[in-house]
């Protein structure tokens with residue numbers, strides 16, 4: 001599909017205005033929001049990630065790509081969050097302490113919102129205590145944590161320790177995600193679930209909260 005390819009390319013090139021224009025076209029053409037997300041936005045950021053890893057591009061280019069991605073995301077967001085839906089539950093989501101990466105976390109938030117959850121996004125560089133405090137304050141059933149750096153991953157374990165200390169383990173479920181995180185790490189720290197991607201997180205949260213699909 002031409003629009004999707006154009007959108008993907010404009011993200012790779014870090015062209016904010018072109019990305020917004022293509023996203024507008026995708027909306028007008030009625031392309032399914034999940035398809036736009038998977039085949040243009042995430043696909044584009046994956047290419048950017050690979051090029052960054054192989055030193056073909058550097059941080060400034062990555063930042064431009066992220067800005068283009070957000071411009072597009074702003075346009076397709078209404079497709080995810082439309083109309084009145086019964087509230088399925090509340091999820092507090094954030095990037096762990098020391099971690100400023102938020103693209104993946106934001107995508108997960110949007111997907112969950114689109115599926116009918118209230119998402120309380122507490123941003124990036126979130127201290128472990130704050131995850132728990134915010135979940136309690138909002139009556140959230142799930143805490144979602146994102147880490148993109150191997151150095152920030154241990155922060156996830158600290159949140160679980162605090163939940164245990166406060167007698168909240170099992171009552172508030174914990175899902176984790178981000179490129180360096182995996183099933184094994186999830187088991188190691190005692191989180192309830194690891195999610196490979198944003199789409200997978202919706203099914204996982206539903207399962208944890210025992211909501212029928």
Ligand code: B12
Pocket residue numbers: 042045046048049050052053059062063066093098099100101102103104105107108143144145146147148149150151175176177178179180194195196197198199201
């Ligand atoms: C974009 C990016 C940046 C941007 C971030 C912009 C932003 N607003 O987020 C900027 C330029 C700021 C940046 C900075 C840095 N970055 Co950087 N960055 C990336 C890059 C290229 C892409 C990440 C991304 O957005 N991917 C796209 C999204 C959609 O994918 P995702 O995050 O994985 O999310 C999906 C899943 O993981 C999952 N998921 C994610 N979170 C969650 C949470 C929950 C609850 C669930 C259920 C699921 C889930 O669902 C998402 C959607 O499907 C990666 C490379 C890579 N391959 O990951 C490096 C990378 C993560 N960065 C890296 C590094 C080293 C840095 C810096 C230290 C660089 C520096 N020298 O300053 C700083 C650190 C800043 C900080 N303190 O956090 C390294 C990390 C190495 C490591 N193993 O620790 C990577 C892997 C690049 C590399 N190969 O070297 N970075």
